[in-house]
Amino acid sequence: MPTENISSSNAEGGDVSALFPELTRDDVLSCAFSAWYSKLRHVTFKSVVIKPLDSYFIEYLGSDGIVLPGDDEAPKFGNRLEDDDGSDWSDYDENDSDEKPKMTVNIDAVAAEIRQAISDLGGKVFPRMNWSAPTDASWMSCDKTLQCRNLSEVLTLLKSSDKITEDIDGSSFISRDEMGEWEHELVLRQWCNLFPSMEFRCFVREHELVAISQIEMQHYEFLDSMKDDIDSKITELFEGHVREAIDPENYCFDVYITQESGRTYVMDVKPWSAKVDSCLYLWQEILELKEGEALGLRLFPSSIDGMRHYSNKYAANQFPKDIACEGLQTSIVEFIQKMAIQQANEDGAQSD
Template sequence: MEDGQFAEIKITVDDILSCSYSNWYSKFKDYTFSEAAIYKPLSKEFIEYLESDGIELPKDTKKDSVLFQDVSPNSDNEYSDWENDDNEKETDESIKKFEDFHLTLREKIKEFGSVAPKLNWSAPQDSVWIMTGRNMRCYSTTDLFLLLKSSDYLNHDMYHAFDEACDFDKSNPPKFELELVLRKWVEINPSMEFRCFVRDRQLIAISQRDLNYYNFLDELKDELTEKIGIFFDDILLSKNEANSFVFDVYVPKPFNKVYLIDINPFQRSTDPLLFSWNELATMSVSEDDIKFRLVTEHNSGRFATKAHSQNHVPKDFLDASVDTQSMVDFLKKCKELELNGDSESESESESKENPK
């Protein structure tokens, strides 16, 4: 490969389809860490709701959401959008188009207690900034719909899932059913989650999943490599037909069991974490020499920026999101700035039309 060129990564439509959640979950359900409910095919009305501009939420579940609290009217919040009865009626109408599905989702969230959502391949990790816990934990359909509607990552599954496939034909796109997955929320230790890369049916690399420095991981590297390697050889390889893929695992103490978290396509749109895709496409690795990469004390500064930071918002908004009154104050400030900006624009226009 010449300098400056990207290494070719060959992935097929079938490889990508095999990584769709519903395609692998039934095979490996006994090895996953949390229960999941899969809904497919999704109705045209619900897909249109996901595609539509704006964010309309079910008002009847806001009381169960961690994001909404009752606000008593006062002079500081007299124009709050969520106090408008007309807006609430509009919200109800948008949800009524898939009312039965909404009720099904609400009951499933109630059964699970809380959930983390995703579509076939992608999870809305880019919109966790809007959640008070800065994670994907949803306690209600209000939380769920807000998280889904705020995400750009889900557009990948809806419109670009096969863009990197070598046999993808735009004139004859593959048929697949969009699905919504609700995974029961389970607390895990992020330091023990790892992303594993498989190329040509061989496990070639393992990366720490959470990019923070944990001083105890280095001494566990050999043991973790062995446990993950056995899990790959004995469980994954025999039941997963994809030639190349990426899988995430969780290995909690006492390290006697490996849990499968997710399976992703071996393609550039999947985050390579501590590797680069050129490395993964070209590295030569023997079966007994899997590359295991960790954040170390010496390189931790390189990963100081949090994941998905490009989707973050001003600190004032983050502070306000954990308190309703603060949110009201923040929106009022934004409104005042908007009005002042309009006034200044009008003044500038008048000055140009009536120069002295």
């Protein structure tokens, strides 16, 4: 569900971080999952929030290596192990029993809550913490999703993710010193098979929706005819629910629109930060908007082959994402800007 962060460079290659207003601790805490979930429960996916997390569990997540509870099922991640009698997770040489990795802390209490939440949510969940999901650990899954069906799968993804490490440390968006103390939370979301084509990122500046972008770096022809409807549905969601639920005046939120019913769901809320992917916009475009201006909805253009440059959503797990994505993002934005100027000139010529 959630997407990756990318570099904060603008089209000229400079750093746009200085253009952002100072991000405060309260801004970051207001975008933590539990801060907005209760207010938007009726327009988002069913979830279970486990908090407070005891210090032993946080210590376990921060420890080196992946040691799983010995009494739990091995990670399956889809059908990876269902037809396999052996696995790297559970098979040990009987003569090496003394060398098996062992749990050094007791996480039984949290483990029980995780198992119960998985059961309550239908047997399949998507894990995350306060601000981040372990999208950088998707390589652990054979189908590159974060679908989990048991405790071991949840723990494996959490412990394999650098994003979760930053989340636990509190340094995802501001420094650890600025964050001070806060309450860690583990979130298990009901698993849904979402179409990436219907995911959109929305940018709210001074409590106004100023831009909407398709998230997936690929052209979908059917979206072109839906553009006005998508814009209308997201604006209605923002005006009717999101605006009053989120405290900061500047933030981003992600939306999913179901293809059959057209219902809109809030997927995530993110702080107004250069660390957040601006998708088909450059942050500079958004930050330099004047009062009352808006950029509307931007879709991936058909004239650019995104798949040649950006092979998949989690390409950052295989090589530096700024190499794969930043150049593509800039070329897309420049292309869209040139097409807008050309269209304006043509419209002007016709009116003359």
